[in-house]
Amino acid sequence: MTEVDVFISNYPLVDPEIFQLWVEGHTASEAVAVLNDKGLGIETGATLELIASDVLDHYRTYSLLEKLLSNPNKLQEQLAFQIDPQTRLWLIEKYYEFDDEVIRELLGKKLSSKNRKDLDEVAEKTGKSLKSCRRQFDNVKRVFKTVEEMPGSIIENIKSLFYLPDELAKKYACIVFLACIRFETSKKKLQYLSFNSWKKCCEAIMEQWTYKITGPEYYDTEMDKEFLLELRELKILLDREKDHKHLVCLYLKPKLLQKNFIDLDCNFRLYTRAILTLATALHRSRDMKNLFIDLAQILDYFKQNNWSIHDFELFLQAYNQCAVEIDVIRTDATLKSSWEKFMRVLSRCLLVMY
Amino acid sequence: MPGKVKVKISSGKNLPVMDRSSDTTDAYVEIKLGSTTYKTDVCRKSLHPQWNTDWYRFEVDDSELQDEPLQIRLMDHDTYSANDAIGKVYLNLNPLLLPVDGQLVKHGFNGDNTTHHEISGWIPVYDTMHGIRGEVNVTVKVELFSDFNRFRQSSCGVQFFYSPTVPQGYYAKLIHGFVEELIVNDDPEYQWIDKIRTPRASNEARQTLFFKLSGELQRKIGVKALNLGGNAVIGYRQNYDLEGESGIVARGIGTAVTLVKTANVSLPLNSVFDDAKEELKNLKYSQNSLSKKMTVLKSKLGESIGEEIDEDVKMSKKKKPGESSVMAELLARSVIQAHNSLSCILEVQSSSHDENENDDDEDTLEKLEPIANLLSKTVSEPNLPSEASESDSSSSCSDFEYDDETLEYTNSNVDLETISNIVKDVEMIQKKNKVPLLKQVSLPALGPNRTDSLDSFSENVFKFPEVTNKNLSIFTTCSEDNLLSQENNFLSDNYYVEDINTNTTSDNNFQKPNLEQTIEQEKNEELVHGISEVIKEVEIKEKGLIKTAMQAMLLEKVSIIGTYTPPTSPVYKPKVESPDIKPQVTAETAIKLTDTPKTKIAKSASSVSFSDYLKRNETVLGAPFTSLSLSSEVIKRQKSQPCLSDNVKSCESSLNEHKSRFRFLRRNRKTSEGDTKEHKSIISRIFRSRSEKALVVEKECKEATESKTNPDTSLPTPSSSVLTDTNNTPCNLSNNTPDNIKIDQGYNCSKNKHACITPDRHNTSASGDQNGTRVGSPEHHKMDHSPARLSSTPCIHRRSSDSDLSITPKGNSLTGSDRSGGNPSGHFMRNNVVLRSQIHQENFDMLEYPFLTMTKFSPGFVAQIGGVVSARSVKKLEIISNADEPESRDTWWSELRMEIRSHARSLNCNAVLGYSESSSLCDDICVLSACGTAALIDFHCTEESDELRQNTVKDIMSVSLERDRTITNSNNKIFDSPEHTVNNQVISNCTITHLPYDSNNVPIKTTAAKCVLCHKGKVPEILIATIEPPEGIPSTGKGCFIDSYICRPLKDAKGESIAKEISDGLPFLEYELHRLLINKLKIKGMNAIFGLKFRMSIGERMIIGIATGTAVFLSSLPSPVLPTLVSDQMTDDKKLAHIQKRLNDTVKKNKEIYQIKDDAQNGKVLSEDESEDEPTSLDLSTGNKDCCVLEVDDPEDEEVLRLLMEERPPEGFHVVNTEIVPGLDDLEIIKNLQMFTQIYRVKFHQSYNISNHFQRLLQSVYFKLRRMVPCALCNLQFRVDLPETDEVQLCVFGMALGLGKPQKKGKAILTSKRNDEDLIFKLDEDPILENTTVLNQNRSLKYKQRSPSKYRPQSMKQRHVPHRDRFGVDITPLSYVPGGVIERYLGNLNFFFIRETTSIREEGGLSGFIHSFVTEVLAIVRAHVTALGGNAMVAFFLTEIVLLHNLHKNQVSELLKV
Secondary structure, X not given: OEEEXXXXXXXXXXXHHHHHHHHOXXXXXXXXXXXXXXXXXXXXXXXXXXXXXXXXXXXXXXXXXXXXXOOHHHHHHOOOOOOOHHHHHHHHHHHHOOOHHHHHHHOOXXXXXXXXXXXXXXXXXXXXXXHHHHHXXXXXHHHHHHHHXXXXXXXXXXXXXXXXXXXXXXXXXXXXXXXXXXXXXXXXXXXXXXXXXXXXXHHHHHHHOEOOXXXXXXEOOOEOHHHHHHXXXXXXXXXXXXXXXXXXXXXXXXXXXHXXXXXXXXXXXXXXXXXXXXXXXXXXXXXXXXXXXXXXXXXXXXXXXXXXXHHHHHHHHHHHHHHHHOHHHHHOHHXXXXXHHXXXXXXXXXXXXX | OOEEEEEEEEEEEOXXXXXXXXXXXXXXXXXXEOOEEEEXXXXXXXXXXXOOOOOEEEEEOHHHHHHOOEEEEEEEOOOOXXXXXXEEEXXXXXXXXXXXXXXXXXXXXXXXXXXXXXXXXXXXXXXOOOEEEEEEEEEEEEEEOOOOOOOOOOOOOOEEXXXXXXXXXXXXXXXXXXXXXXXXXXXXXXXXXXXXXXXXXXXXXXXXXXXXXXXXXXXXXXXXXXXXXXXXXXXXXXXXXXXXHHOEEEXXXXXXXXXXXXXXXXXXXXXXXXXXXXXXXXXXXXXXXXXXXXXXXXXXXXHHHHHHHHHHHHHHHHOOOOHHHHHHHXXXXXXXXXHHHHHHHHOOHHHHOHHHHHHHHHHHHHHHHHXXXXXXOOOOOOHHHXXXXXXXXXXXXXXXXXXXXXXXXXXXXXXXXXXHHHHHHHHHHHHHHHHHHHHHOOOOOHHHHHHHXXXXXXXXXXXXXXHHHHHXXXXXXXXXXXHHHHHHHHHHHHHHHHHHHXXXXXXXXXXXXXXHHHHHHHHHHHHHHHHHHHHHOOOHHHHOHHHHHHHHHHHHHHHHHHHOOOOOHHHHHHHXXXXXXXXXXXXXXXXXXXXXXXXXXXXXXXXXXXXXXXXXXXXXXXXXXXXXXXXXXXXXXXXXXXXXXXHHHHHHHHHHHHOOOOHHHHHHHHHHHHHHHHHHHOOHHHHHHHHHHHHHHHHHHHHOHHHHHHHHHHOHHHHHHHHHHHOOHHHHHHHHHHHHHHHHHHHHOOOOHXXXXXXXXXXXXXXXXXXXXXXXXXXXXXXXXXHHHHHHHHHHHHHHHHXXXXXXXXXXXXXXXXXXXXXXXXHHHHHHHHOOOEOOXXXXXXXXXXXXXXXXXXXXXXXXXXXXXXXXXXXXXXXXXXXXXXXXXXXXXXXXXXXXXXXXXXXXXXXXXEXXXXXXXXOOEEEXXXXXXXXXXOHHHHHHHXXXXXXXXXXXXXXOHHHHHHHHHHHHHHHHOOXXXXXXXXXXXXXXXXXXXXXXXXXXXXXXXXXXXXXXXXXXXXXXXXXXXXXXXXXXXEEEEEEEEEEEEOOOOOHXXXXXXXXXXXXXXXXXXXXXXXXXXXXXXXXXXXXXXXXXXXXXXEEEEEEEEXXXXXXXXXXXXXXXXXXXXXXXXXXXXXXXXXXXXXXXXXXXXXXXXXXXHHHHHOOOOOOOOOOOOOOOOOOOHHHOEEEOOOHHHHHHHHHHHOOOOOOOEEEOOOOOOOOOOOOEEEEEXXXXXXXXXXXXXXXXXXXXXXXXXXXXXXXXXXXXXXXXXEEEEEEEEEEEOXXXXXXXXXXXXXXXXXXXXXXXXXXXXXXXXXXXHOOOOOHHHHHHHHHHHHHHHHHOOOOOOOOOOXXXXXXXXXOOOOOOOEEOOOOOOOOOOOXXXXXXXXXXXXXXXXXXXXXXXXXXXXXXXXXXXHHHHHHHHHHOOOOEEOOOXXXXXXXXXXXXXXXXXXXXXX
């Protein structure tokens, strides 16, 4: 019956609740229902109709805002909406917030329009609304596209371009990083990993393996090539496998469970080979992409043998330290640092994944 | 006055992609003004083009400038196809044509004329098809060449204010009257060419046309205003009737006024400042010589007088660079004099104002002189030096004074920089002072002094507001407390002065062990003690008569202070103290007594008149002050009467002594003698004589230039000089000064009795001679009574009218001092200025339509409100054959206006206020309606006094008694004819509610009741007006929004028949509306409606009328009778009783909610002529009765009843449609929250229950603003349109204002406040400018202490609970920015937007479309405002929203202003 019902104010009203609902991709009628259930109607004595009109107003404002939200830069300088800075930031933050589940689904997928169409599967899987998924997809894509080719710190870039808060910027940085290296993330083996684990792994890698010097020609999203090449030298450890094993066993004997120790004793060769092959192969981008699969492979060995996480951690420590004690590495400073760099990330990732 | 327009296009941004293939745009710009077009280069392949063009120059005539908008069109260059338009920017150049306020004046003293008025900034590019498409950065400047062609068609410089009140910072000197204009043009939408051109082209043509029409309209109205002698148009409204095929009719109405910027008055002050400084220097340099001269003069008495006169003349000449400057000078002088006296007498006391210390020093020096001279001693001699020194110091003092003020104000703003500046200034001045000082006496103590002063500076200044606040609050407290509290204040003053006192005392001692001074000092201290004692137990008795007299004086002065603005009060306080300290000299008391006696005598002699005065005072001053004045009154009476005889005697004796001395003195004495005689006989005579005296004064002035100055000098002196005989010279000085002070005060604080009496004295003394000879005439005696009355009333009226305006004190003081300056013509001129917002009655009467479109007036302007008058007519449109002569439309409106006028006349009113016109169109039927409030404008008073003076000037030589008499008679007639007016007006301001007409003589049946407050005047049972509630109207409780809607179906007819039907139906509709409104009002328990707005709209099937208003309970009106239910169906008794009960409950509840304290008596006072309570006496013929009785005949009525009872805005909302919320005691508006627009369009079905929709609309507004509670919704405006047969479109505009508990939170808030303004105004305003605004605020504050004040001073502000710094552009439909002060009016803006779309689906449906459209419009408006350098827009409104759905087309035209 109502043809037009518009409420416009000089300073756009932003209702956090309704905005949240909008961001979550609820339709207006859903939002009205939610609000009503929350007792808004009873509190204020407003009829459903009123709430609906209010919600619709808000939705309209937001949909007008959406264009601007997609480009926060514009939002800062636009004239159409007089929003105070705090609210502005809040809006952006809310808009760019995402659900880990959804993002997990998006990881490893090409951010193409084809995949965008398939978002309904994601929506189904995660139980989030399609709209919300789309928004998240678009956000990720947008952030990725803008930041991808940009020199300088990825986090800083995101922060300055999208006016996002620290935490959120970090998350986006991880996503972008994952997408840049194109790590294999969607294999079944890796399916169990949550976004949070991914984020931790990524942070470790980004911290250790990427170029530290930030300059115009260095990208935050690129691996430290020299370091990866250096890793090839770790082959030497394969030759010294016996020494290494000896030291590890010596070190771990009092600490490990008997069963695990025996397992270690038997399979040390297998383990060390897996780890070292990974290390030596990382300079190949294909292998780098499969890093996590390889890691999962390694983990499988341990899992099969029922290692507890504690023991596993001990092993990694020992493995790391003992290698350093071997003279080849001990004497070669660069090799030593590479090894440590490698192992720090590896142990971190493995532990997270375990 | 041709003008040169310079345009520069620097860059664009966020342009749309016009070239699909490359995703860029090759943009260039076309700039068009009039017929000239320029193009910029093409900026290839960029969405953010940089053109950085040179200045494009247009040389156009100014009329063209006014008519034509500057069109800036962004284009996309295409190599092969035609270039595409991106969008357009229309720049209204009118704001640039306005004089930059203060600019001219600034030139003189700042020397910076770089601040050219310009538009500069990012402005959204708007396209009628796509909305905003990017922004363009434009800078536009206009240079005007002056041209004084009398036949010009342009009206540059006429300011237009959409706000229906006198804008802040201005005051209306003259209200000239109604201006209107009407232009007809073809609507491009309906031209044949439209059939072949693109929608965009036609839209743009239309938009351009609207711009042009608006410009032309405005220009023409401006010309009319200029012809009337005005310089601005207030309450300007533009309306467009889109008559379809027959074209567009653009109408504009407004009120032409002569606005004077209050700042303008003050600005010259500044310049005068400088002048004064220079003068000061000169004076300083010449001081020595002067003093020498003086001594010489002293030896030669007669000569000296002449010389002095010369001096004076010089001074006065110097001080006459311009009127304003003179005014400023005079002001300064008056203030100075006060200061002077202060400093001279109090010395230290002044330290409250540290500068005073300097003054002190100077003064001491000066004093020393006279004292030294005294040794040689001639009685009259001291006069001269004192005078001279006075004048000297006056200039210096003026500097100080102003510095002081500025300091205070700036301080209050917590602007450190300015403070420092001022401090520097002060230092400078101090140095200057120092120079002479050093010459004369080396002052070792000066340095410390100064530092002290500086230190205490800030402290004091900070303290002051508080103190003043205290004062104010104290004033409100009961009368007895007054004494004590005031003394307290003094004490406190004294206390923190004391420290410095000691310093200064030492100083003084250093300088000269002057006995007198030390004595003074001692006295000072003594006084402090004494006051403290007084506090403990009023020890008036101890000190005896003197003290009592002093006390009385004190009280008077205090009351004066009270009435005066708080910030300035400190200045006056010292004055108040001065009398205190003076008493050391016994003669002093006599002086005071002489001053007071006159008032007292007046009182005693004619206690009647006096009481009248008092009452008037009360009314004028408002409740808080009444108690005070009363108390002072009582005290005075008690004490004065014993003193009286003494005083008189002393006066006489002294007079006798002086007889031989001076001619004027003689005169003086005579007059005083005559006075005393008269006192004995009749007081009224004084008044009589006063008027004559004025004549005499002028006459004198003309006759002898010497005498010109003579009265000046003599006037203050006479009484004092009389006393000087008995006393020594210091007292003479003091005498002079107190007198002066008093006079000044009297003028300044025109509210006090002094205002009336001091001038009297003044004049009497001056003109004594002539009087003496002439007064004797028998005519005089005969006439005694009437003139007295007459003269008293004008004064009062003036007072009341003055009361709210900052300018008045100045003006008054000007007159006062000016008079003393003795320049008759100037005096007359000044008077003109003083009489504020006056209307020349003759002019006004001659005006065709005595209409004012303003809705808000200064108190006292409106004497009585008659009621709402309205007229409507139904017309059938015909195609206008000749667009140049829109005769038919003109005649339609003039018919309406005539009708309104005759209505108003029949109500015995002389003006229609809050006049508005509207029209509604449907097909070829047009309903025109005009509406206003008939009221009696109170221009007699101002007029009268003016006339009197005029006459006096004209007929100086001839005895103007007869003339006078006739005038008075006529005046009396004027006063008497409206029943009771004279009496009532004098008695209380409830008169405004009194009926201006005799209830028997009016063709309308009304019930009148006795006024509850005064029991004299008759008041209507219900008062309805279209204006804002006048300030000071006696109301209780809160106001609330009230509305009624009627919808009537129309038959399906065409042409004449439908027109007939509509016109037949209109009265019924109106009646229904009225009835509903009244009923609602009753249920709300209120008895008056303000801000009433009617709106009619016709559609194809129905006609809708809405009436909205703000209900208020006026305490002077009888409380409404409880509605009673009547039913014909007796079966329903039970139900009926039930409903009745519910009804009563709601009424009760409403009363509670709106805090109406309803005394039971109110009801009883109701006139007995009809017993409304009886349900049986249902008689529809009497208009008012059925308003109290609700008929419940059928379920429908029941429903109506239910409607009447429900709908109360939720908690925390205060809803009104006026600009301020009446009766908000506990809360005040502190923040501009939101301007909102709600557009609501709904299918409308057969039931035609429109109120449901309105309810729904309001509720949704409440609901949407729920997070802003507590807030006030102000200025709600409704608009109804019937765009389709079955659709109704409602629009609400309004303003949500944040409310908060009033808290006195001095500085913390000031800073934030300050920041706001700094944002935009760059601090280029002069401190003085600010001064006046603050002054303004404070002045008004007093009156609106409880109501949300428009001029809410910064000192009482608290941000709204959700703390948010102000940013962006505030847009408000109100005429003021709550929580802000309007620093500058930049000009008015009109916008017209047409928006069309073919993709309504994608834009989120119709709602989404409108939403984005209105948002964009607001954005554009804001951008324009920002580009003009403003940060707020007031009086914003959408005039028209035309929405054609089926065409996917939508049009809005808007008018708005900054």
